[in-house]
Amino acid sequence: MSAQQPPKHIGVILFPGFQLLDLCGPLDVLNILATERTLTLSILAATLDPVSTQHALQESKQSDFGEKLVPTHTFDTAPDDIEVLILPGGYGSRSEEKIEGAVEFLKGYYPKLKYMITVCTGSAILAKTGVLNDRRATSNKKAFTWVKEQNTAVKWVAKARWVVDGNIWTSSGISAGIDLIYSWIGEVYGKELADLLADQSEYERNTDAGDDRFAARWGAV
């Protein structure tokens, strides 16, 4: 556990077409942590309009299927004391227009953070800010070829459930964000608490950051 005071203010970033579980997997664990520790959540987006998960692949199947989450602040009105930012991925990460607000915000805000966390192709978005240059990071394995093309100055790690480099934690695709957040809570708030939260959530953790069969499954190695 880190000697410094554990974070009390967590922020998350929304953009159109974000992947629901990328965000809600880690957030649900933090929701439970907030019954044990005093925590504040800020939900940031380009505007205060609810942000939908829906994207073009669903629309191409004539599906009308998506969920909208409500932001608490815009990028322009974000509180200045957020210590941890969580950035999800999702199909929307492939659209420059949908993520440009997040990219500009992260460029300015990253230096203030204690921790930066990305899930899935959230690392491809973060890579566009330059802060991952020369750092080790991972991402979604089905999308790994596309992710690497977004910034070749990043030391992309194919076989990893998650990767930690300095204060930046990046996870593999979608579900991997849940394993990342338990490991991060173990590091920052203590291992016993992380295990208790996982048992309360009835979750079987993968506690080995190198244990990743999906890299081979999707041809990333």
Added chain:
Amino acid sequence: MSAQQPPKHIGVILFPGFQLLDLCGPLDVLNILATERTLTLSILAATLDPVSTQHALQESKQSDFGEKLVPTHTFDTAPDDIEVLILPGGYGSRSEEKIEGAVEFLKGYYPKLKYMITVCTGSAILAKTGVLNDRRATSNKKAFTWVKEQNTAVKWVAKARWVVDGNIWTSSGISAGIDLIYSWIGEVYGKELADLLADQSEYERNTDAGDDRFAARWGAV
């Protein structure tokens, strides 16, 4: 796989203090399914106001931590062709006032459904409608004693990741809803598709409904 046409219209129920992952775990899998099949989602609540996960246990820690999801319909304006309903649990399930709209809606709507799915203490809410009487069902294991008290006419199963009885699928606590939904998709849309979606989500499934170490962990057996 069932011989009948697979469902095209899925509904979910929100109430204040619902558990985020109970709902968003299964929904994220269905979001991906909606890129392979034509699906519609309706999100039902007492009113059209966004519904928050926040509850008293967080507030007692002075935490300001929660997320709001946006309904698409009220219980009074729900479409009449929903085939599958998903009901999450959460701390809000302990408040009669917070769930009374859902209970009344379910009493009237259940006979129209092809499938009813509950996650976590969602089964305690469904138990209040009477439709679980004399049926086998499971629920959250930490809350199991309280759940059983809600309706003793239900055949509560302590050691189960999920239980199927007729067209009602009930899962154990929080994370167990994800294993339930993959199994349900395997049954209804085909096993190959369920496995493909899990690989896309980089999720390690528990495919054994009887494999549940949390019943012992929380003293439910």
